[in-house]
Amino acid sequence: MFNLIENEVLKMISKKRLMFVLAILVVLISVFAYGQNHTAERTKAQLAQRMGISATADWRKLADQQLIDMKNRLDSPYRDEKDKSSLRVRIEQLQYNLDNNINPLEQSAAKFTTKFMEQSIFLFLPLLIIMLAADMVSGESSSGTIKLLLVRNVPRWKILLSKYLTLMILEIVVLFFAFVLSVIISGLFFGLGGWLAPVATGFKLVAGKLDTSAVLNVPQWRYTLMVYSLAYFVAVVVGSISFMISILVKSTAASIGIIMSTVVAGNFISYFLSDWKITRYMFMVNLRLTDYLSGSFQPIEGMTMLFSITVLLGWAVASILVSFVYFIKQDILV
Amino acid sequence: MPQTAVLELTNLRKKIKGKEIVKGVNLTLYPSQIYGFLGPNGAGKTTTIRMIVGLIKPTEGSVRICGYSVAHDFVKALSNVGCIIESPDMYKYLTGMENLLQFAAMNKTISQQRIKDVVEMVGLQHRVNDKVSTYSLGMRQRLGIAQAIIAKPKLLILDEPTNGLDPAGITEFRNLIRKLAYEEGMTVFVSSHLLLEIQQMCDIVSIIKQGSVIKTATVQEIIQHDDKIEWQINDPEKAIALLRDHWQIEATQLKMNTISAEIGQHPLDKLNEFFIREGLGLTYCTAKQNTLEDLFLGLTEGDQIV
Numbered sequence: 001m002f003n004l005i006e007n008e009v010l011k012m013i014s015k016k017r018l019m020f021v022l023a024i025l026v027v028l029i030s031v032f033a034y035g036q037n038h039t040a041e042r043t044k045a046q047l048a049q050r051m052g053i054s055a056t057a058d059w060r061k062l063a064d065q066q067l068i069d070m071k072n073r074l075d076s077p078y079r080d081e082k083d084k085s086s087l088r089v090r091i092e093q094l095q096y097n098l099d100n101n102i103n104p105l106e107q108s109a110a111k112f113t114t115k116f117m118e119q120s121i122f123l124f125l126p127l128l129i130i131m132l133a134a135d136m137v138s139g140e141s142s143s144g145t146i147k148l149l150l151v152r153n154v155p156r157w158k159i160l161l162s163k164y165l166t167l168m169i170l171e172i173v174v175l176f177f178a179f180v181l182s183v184i185i186s187g188l189f190f191g192l193g194g195w196l197a198p199v200a201t202g203f204k205l206v207a208g209k210l211d212t213s214a215v216l217n218v219p220q221w222r223y224t225l226m227v228y229s230l231a232y233f234v235a236v237v238v239g240s241i242s243f244m245i246s247i248l249v250k251s252t253a254a255s256i257g258i259i260m261s262t263v264v265a266g267n268f269i270s271y272f273l274s275d276w277k278i279t280r281y282m283f284m285v286n287l288r289l290t291d292y293l294s295g296s297f298q299p300i301e302g303m304t305m306l307f308s309i310t311v312l313l314g315w316a317v318a319s320i321l322v323s324f325v326y327f328i329k330q331d332i333l334v
Numbered sequence: 335m336p337q338t339a340v341l342e343l344t345n346l347r348k349k350i351k352g353k354e355i356v357k358g359v360n361l362t363l364y365p366s367q368i369y370g371f372l373g374p375n376g377a378g379k380t381t382t383i384r385m386i387v388g389l390i391k392p393t394e395g396s397v398r399i400c401g402y403s404v405a406h407d408f409v410k411a412l413s414n415v416g417c418i419i420e421s422p423d424m425y426k427y428l429t430g431m432e433n434l435l436q437f438a439a440m441n442k443t444i445s446q447q448r449i450k451d452v453v454e455m456v457g458l459q460h461r462v463n464d465k466v467s468t469y470s471l472g473m474r475q476r477l478g479i480a481q482a483i484i485a486k487p488k489l490l491i492l493d494e495p496t497n498g499l500d501p502a503g504i505t506e507f508r509n510l511i512r513k514l515a516y517e518e519g520m521t522v523f524v525s526s527h528l529l530l531e532i533q534q535m536c537d538i539v540s541i542i543k544q545g546s547v548i549k550t551a552t553v554q555e556i557i558q559h560d561d562k563i564e565w566q567i568n569d570p571e572k573a574i575a576l577l578r579d580h581w582q583i584e585a586t587q588l589k590m591n592t593i594s595a596e597i598g599q600h601p602l603d604k605l606n607e608f609f610i611r612e613g614l615g616l617t618y619c620t621a622k623q624n625t626l627e628d629l630f631l632g633l634t635e636g637d638q639i640v
Contacts, residue, residue: 003439010436014427144423148481151387152440153413331350332389 004154004162005169008136012170017135021128022177026185028124029178032116033186040107059103067094089200089215096198096217108194110220112186113179117227118294120178122287125231126238126263132170133242134255136163137327141250144334156328160247164320167243171235175228199223201293223293230289237283237312238263244319247327250334263287273303280307283315338401340365340414340489340521341386346395348381355381357545358395363523365488368515370536370553371525378545379525380420383493386523387417400488413441416487418495422478426467430458430477433466434484441485448484456480456510471498475507483514490514491523496531508535562622563602564594568615576612581605594622 012018073079074087097103117125137160140146149159183192198217218226242259249255266284273279280286286308293305341363348356356378363369373379384390386397388404388411397404402411424433434453438444453462456476466474475498482490492511496504512535514520526532532539533553540550549556567573570593577583577595585595597605602619609616 007436007439010432011425011428014425014432016427143426144421145425147389147419147423148437150389151412151415151417151419152437153409153485154440155408329391331391332384 001158001162001165004158005166008162008166009169012132012166015135015139017132018170018173021131021174022181024128025174025178025181029116029181029185032119033112033182033189036107036112036115036186037189060098063094063098067091067098070094086215089217092217093198093200100197107186107190108197108220109183109187109190109192110194110197110224112190113182114199114220114224114227116182116186117178117224117231118290121227121231121234121290123263123267125174125178125235126287127260128174129171129235129239130242130256130259130263132174133167133239134246134259135252136167136243136246138246138250138252138255141334142252146332146334150332157324160324160327164240164243164323167239168236171232171239175232175235178231179228195219195221195224201226226293227290230293233309233312234287234289237316238287240316240319240323241283244323247323281311283312286311339363339398340400341523342398343382343386344396344398346382346385346397347393348378348385348390349393350381355545356385356392359542359545359547361540361547361550363489363521365521366515366519367538368511368522368524368536370532370539371523371542372527372529372532372539373525373542374527377542379527379542380493382542383417383419383491383523383525386491387415387419388412389419413485414488415491416482416485416489417491417493418475418478418482419491419493421497422474424466424474424477424481427465429465430462430469430473430480433477434462434481437481437484443486444484448486452480452484455483457506472500472503475499475503479507479510483518483520486518488519488521489523490520493525494527495524496526496528504531511535562594563597563605563619564588564592564622565609565619566592566617567609568617572612573609573614576608576614577605580608591617 070087070091074084074091079087137146140149150156197220199220200215200217201223238259242255245255245259246252249258263284266282266287269279269282270285273285280303286303289305289308289312292308339362341361343359343361346356346359346361347354359378359382371379371382381390385392386399386404388397388408391405397411399411400414402414404411424430425436428436431449431453434449438449453459456479458473458476458480461469461473466477469477475495479492479495482492496507499507511522511524515522524532524535536553538550538552539556540547542548565573568591570587570591573593574585574587577585581597581600583595583597583600585593587593602621606616606619
């Protein structure tokens with residue numbers, strides 16, 4: 001099995017597809033980092049203009065004011081518990097910033113690296129994975145080399161398993177590079193720090209409303225780790241589905257087209273989510289797993305992190321089953 | 335026969351989309367012989383070969399390679415086979431050597447020395463480190479053969495192997511196949527629609543037509559079968575009529591002034607005498623060996639590709 005995986009990895013490297021994916025990552029991260037930097041500069045300039053203070057030099061004054069304001073609100077007897085817990089989290093964050101002399105308006109490599117993946121998880125990351133996965137079997141079918149593989153003294157399921165495991169390794173490689181490149185490139189703009197800053201998480205949806213009572217702060221590095229773990233899960237799911245399509249459809253172009261349009265369609269199918277119940281069982285509307293962490297997900301009754309993960313897992317398992325059954329049974333006519 | 339069969343096909347059938355492509359093929363191959371598998375395009379050659387190597391599952395019947403069933407003992411059966419199916423598709427983005435290493439990695443019995451030997455055997459040693467995308471079709475064929483024989487299979491299956499080879503390449507290829515069969519002891523199974531090729535290369539030929547094997551015989555047997563006479567004559571119509579009326583011989587006109595006929599037991603000198611007496615101008619007369627082509631055309635006469 002190890003030598004089969006080695007074969008697949010060698011093919012993947014020689015095909016330059018992986019290099020292409022990594023090159024896209026470099027370009028996109030650079031553009032994104034530059035854009036973030038640009039926005040941050042503008043916000044600071046606006047602040048300075050409106051409030052007559054320099055956001056870089058006098059941010060502590062501003063933060064002190066905010067802190068006092070929030071503490072007053074926390075003491076008010078008219079606030080309910082939910083509001084209070086969210087306030088407490090924000091106070092904790094601001095206090096941390098003041099204690100550690102971190103300007104919250106300044107970006108950091110840690111923040112950027114996390115944000116980049118949060119923004120990529122539902123579209124950009126799937127597209128990169130599709131580029132790799134959709135070619136794994138259909139590429140061999142359209143070039144005819146599948147015949148050479150399947151007439152060896154190796155059973156078909158082993159050949160397919162080696163390809164699937166290779167894909168899972170490549171998904172790690174892609175995420176690893178996304179992480180490393182984000183840190184390095186954004187580090188050039190914002191500095192490498194920010195890994196210990198607190199980040200709020202633990203949002204819940206109860207009775208159609210965002211429940212903030214369980215919100216707590218975790219250090220940035222833990223939050224980033226969670227985001228990238230979820231991203232890997234999404235990559236595996238999208239990879240499995242693309243892998244299946246690449247077996248069912250023998251042309252690489254067609255399989256990339258099918259799976260890409262499905263993922264893109266997910267972005268506007270989400271509009272029907274609240275009243276068209278069946279759409280929530282589609283894999284492409286459940287890809288925004290990180291939104292559950294940050295609490296920015298549009299509140300829809302019945303959709304939780306657990307729900308989305310279960311739906312995605314179901315799709316992945318079904319795809320793998322279909323892939324293996326079909327691949328082992330099919331007649332190779334190319 | 336006391337020898338164990340290298341390949342045994344029993345009542346092999348395949349239906350694809352309701353159409354029966356292969357209709358009950360029975361075939362047994364014995365060691366160290368070169369077998370030809372001859373048939374027009376669409377006769378079911380490639381489908382049969384794909385069933386032999388397990389790319390297609392038969393609708394009915396069984397394939398046994400060296401005694402192992404392909405359906406039930408795939409790994410053991412396929413350990414004894416090397417093949418090229420249709421075109422020699424290789425990974426174009428890898429070099430020839432990298433391609434061979436891919437296949438060598440799938441079989442632990444292949445040594446570095448064997449890879450080197452195989453490359454030399456097919457005459458690819460100067461180009462083996464170039465990308466396959468830069469290869470000519472002939473070089474790709476050589477690489478195809480190299481990957482097929484790399485694991486020293488007992489059975490070598492070549493589907494249309496000389497497609498795209500130039501005459502020198504074909505001769506070289508033929509010598510290589512003979513060497514593999516008679517020196518390395520491989521059984522070679524060559525499919526082709528080129529009759530001359532089979533005639534020159536094979537010991538035994540099976541002719542397939544519309545999914546059924548219609549004849550299996552040694553090439554010698556087939557060639558020696560009844561001789562044909564060819565006359566060049568100034569009035570072919572009259573000659574054909576005379577042969578029919580006086581000798582009950584059916585003759586056919588080949589070219590403008592040439593007719594040919596199987597004369598069986600009739601003495602040739604009497605026939606020639608007869609032509610001259612009837613006032614026909616006879617330029618020459620020759621006995622022609624029956625080629626596989628004649629036999630093949632005779633057997634498949636008037637058939638449409640279905």
